[in-house]
Amino acid sequence: MxxxxxxxxxxxxxxxxxxxxxxxxxxxxxxxxxxxxxxxxxxxxxxxxxxxxxxxxxxxxxxxxxxxxxxxxxxxxxxxxxxxxxxxxxxxxxxxxxxxxxxxxxxxxxxxxxxxxxxxxxxxxxxxxxxxxxxxxxxxxxxxxxxxxxxxxxxxxxxxxVDLELDEKQMQTTVFFKASVKRLLLEGLSQSHIQSFLIIVSFVFGLYSEFGKYVQDLNLEDRLESSVEFETGNILNFILANLLIVALAILISMLFSVIKTFVSNYNLEVIENEDTIEINKGLFNKVSLTLTPAKIQNLVIKTNRLKRYLGLHTLSIKQAMVNKKQQKNFKIVALEKDQVSHLVQKFFKDYNDEGVYQKPDRYYKRLLMWRSIGIGALVNIPAFFVFGAYFWLINFISITWIVLFVHYTYKKASYQITDTYLTITSGFIDRLRNISELHKIQSVELKQSIFQKQKNIASVYIATASEQVKIPYIKEHDARSIYDYLLFKIESQDKNWM
Amino acid sequence: MFTNQQIDLETLPTIDDIVFKPISKRYLKIIVLNRSLFYSLLFSALIIAKFMVEAVNFHLVFWYVLWGVVLVCIIDVVITVLAFKKRKYAIREQDVIYSKGLLVNSISAVPISRIQHLEISRSWLARKFNLATLKIFTAGESGIDLSIDGLNYDEAKQINDFLSGKVNGTN
Missing domain, CATH: 2.30.29 (PH-domain like)
Known part of the structure; x- marks a missing residue:
């Protein structure tokens, strides 16, 4: 060449x-x-x-x-x-x-x-x-x-x-992963549709505030009302109409998620070179990125129960960069579990999934509970204005939510520090695993509120050039020795962080 | 020669042993001056409103609001003064450590080898009291950056020179 x-x-x-x-x-x-x-x-x-x-x-x-x-x-x-x-x-x-x-x-x-x-x-x-x-x-x-x-x-x-060497490297290029249409479809369908729904809602509201006058001229409300026929007063009709609207909203959100996934990940292709990884993807905006292990600050693996069942994992690669818009391109969707481990090992050579994970203190669970109970109690106020005397019914929903939220968030929170890597898992519906190399850490912070001091609890914040992660609410003694250990690891190695 | 000795975690240098240095006492004056300016503006706004606003509802709640603000003011000032003692820093061979906060205490450490750039900034008041703020930046937006307020200007310059010397030396 x-x-x-x-x-x-x-x-x-x-x-x-x-x-x-x-x-x-x-x-x-x-x-x-x-x-x-x-x-x-x-x-x-x-x-x-x-x-x-x-x-x-x-x-x-x-x-x-x-x-x-x-x-x-x-x-x-x-x-x-x-x-x-x-x-x-x-x-x-x-x-x-x-x-x-x-x-x-x-x-x-x-x-x-x-x-x-x-x-x-x-x-x-x-x-x-x-x-x-x-x-x-x-x-x-x-x-x-x-x-x-x-x-x-x-x-x-x-x-x-040195052209010859380059040529040799070219020879070892293999296409490691190609996302099939079916996998992308599944990926789109299993996404959290709440986000898509919110985007659509804000878009519609934006349009309405711009062109509200014209819409009013069309007498849309009258037509809507006449078509739904509220006058009959039939409660069944009312429920049916509401269900229809909900179903429609879900359907549109799903469609939107699927289209979004396809547009940004069309022809997703991961190419493995000698020591770099290349990502190609996109429909209207085609992008092609080369990733070098030395520049990667964090790896985030994201999945949820449904996605794990379908074998869909998302790997986000975080580098030190300013352009937040580009950051979202550094993402590989629809990966199988072993493909994720392979890629992680490509970037972080000695990383292995095994090993013991430490849990945060139970204080974290109590804190989550009190916080969400506080929010749950506040929800009663708007509920009172919306639903009137039946407002307390909303507590059935919020209590279920709180129980699930506290249980799963605590269950999924854990951390592991090995000789070279720091792994932190978190999430409620999603399961997130954040991996970074110890020598790429930029700064460390120990945080403790006055209440936590009495209970000997503290949190450790760890910042790399691309992200800040938190080891939440562990015993103060552990937090301090983690702090000392991390500083020792950063300062005793003469490795560059990029 | 390459060695790979096992590390005894108990013998690592620990933050428990650090002797922190408090910041200049004069900085408390700046904090108090800033706070009193803020609250005197708030109080004068309230009192002006007392004479200007004619709505009856406002006058009904006026005294509650006033006492509420007084209470908040007292609590705030007490906490700020107590928290002042928590502002302290230490410079070790390899890192800079800054600790602050009463209600939420934080101890941040930036290894010297990770410093991107340093900055000394001085507000008008700080210049009057011969004080300075030393800012220490690391790479990335999300990083934990240190901002040590209320250093003596000479001291800030001295630390700045020491750190930049080390940063440039290691690079």
């Missing part, structure tokens, strides 16, 4: 103009959408601004787009990058010239993305992210897939002159 030479300043593919143009036009339209709406309304009412004729408007819009196009071309012309042995250089800016230099060793992530427009004209964008702040993020908008992959590989390789 011949590698592209990036040692001379290069521009991206000339299709980049189109991508930049489309992106800027989209941004422009989104920013001035409100203005257009106001303008459109005022035209329809023939009030102000009517002195502008249609030709004028067309001309104005046309000139705006020409300006955007010219800017896109200039931006493209001034966007140059090159790579030397250990640094990536980028110069940008039309009037204010910016030069960004990133040492290869500081690069956290390189990922290849392809949005809808880029899919149409067959280019990809390459993002380079460091652990620093947002501004250090670089996006190259338009590269051929081949070139992008080359660049990515060269960014990761210590020395891009």
């Amino acid at each position: 011949e590698l592209t030479d990036f040692s001379k300043p290069t521009r991206q593919s000339s299709k980049g103009i189109l991508v930049i143009f489309a992106l800027n036009s989209y941004k422009f339209i989104r920013n001035f959408f409100g203005l257009f709406l106001v303008y459109g309304l005022s035209i329809s009412k023939n009030k102000s601004l009517a002195f502008l004729s249609t030709t004028h408007i067309t001309l104005i819009i046309l000139s705006i787009f020409i300006v955007i196009l010219v800017l896109a071309i200039l931006k493209f012309r001034n966007f140059k990058f090159y790579l030397d042995t250990d640094e990536f250089h980028l110069s940008t800016g039309i009037i204010n010239k910016d030069t960004t230099i990133i040492p290869k060793s500081k690069i956290q992530n390189v990922y290849v993305k392809q949005n809808f427009i880029q899919q149409l004209i067959n280019v990809v964008s390459l993002n380079i992210e460091t652990a620093g702040d947002d501004k250090a993020e670089i996006e190259i908008n338009a590269l051929d897939r081949e070139t992008a992959l080359d660049l990515k590989q060269q960014l990761f390789s210590k020395n891009h002159l």
